[in-house]
Amino acid sequence: MKHSLLTLLLAATAFGVQASEAAKAAPKGDPARGEPIASTVCGACHGPDGNSQVAANPKLAGQHPEYLFKQMSNFKGHDGKQPERVNAIMNGMIAAFDENQMRDLSAYFASKKQTGESAKNRETIEAGQKLYRAGDMTKGLPACAACHGPSGAGIPAQFPRIAGQFPEYTEAQLKSFREGSRANDPAKMMRMVAIKMTDAEIKAVSDYVAGLR
Ligand code: HEC
């Protein structure tokens, strides 16, 4: 148990170095060029400023641009291959856009301010907070804070912001990582976390994170 936790954290560190080097080399997007596409195409589901009103559609506002770009690339199939992140809606939506447009869209949504959700379930807040801050050493579950930061703002470029997101979306992602239907996490970092979690733990931490600032 302890050993797998250590492996996970070492993987996270090694990946961090790689990813920040990749990010340095990448060209920057232009938010002004992203705006017209965001407001006409993406806005219908994610909100024109990236603050979606519907829990199934994640908020994109305030997310790190490198993470947004990575997700868009993962939704897009490359060289006729199956996309790395499978979602019928997004696989279709992103198909029409090239790399430069995806960088512009990433820069646009990253520049917007997130209107965060709030925690709704009083009974599970404490349990959610405990998991977030400390994990559960007895079963080798690392603290979310170790990778997503103490306030859930993420650690650019590789660890996304998860604070303020819809709890339903967070819960759905954790379950997808657990069953392996979402498998685009580098070094299996999220799959190794989610596989150790029960439904109740996933629900508690998702609700807690919605209210985290
Ligand atoms: C018809 C609704 C719809 C439209 C239009 C749409 N999306 Fe999405 N988007 C979704 C859904 C649903 C998800 C969540 C997919 C999942 O559950 O894995 C998503 C997920 C995403 C994510 C992943 C966010 C994360 O936190 O991991 C990004 C990035 C994204 N969309 C960008 C875009 C962009 C850019 C556009 C416009 C070109 C767009 N979307 C248009 C419905 C939509």
Ligand code: HEC
């Ligand atoms: C070892 C580092 C690590 C730990 C610990 C960790 N995460 Fe993650 N998490 C990641 C990485 C890396 C990604 C980005 C995956 C990708 O690139 O698609 C991620 C992605 C996510 C996402 C998807 C976000 C989105 O917008 O689609 C959620 C939700 C999430 N983590 C929640 C959690 C929660 C809750 C915990 C604690 C129970 C946790 N994570 C612990 C590294 C970690």
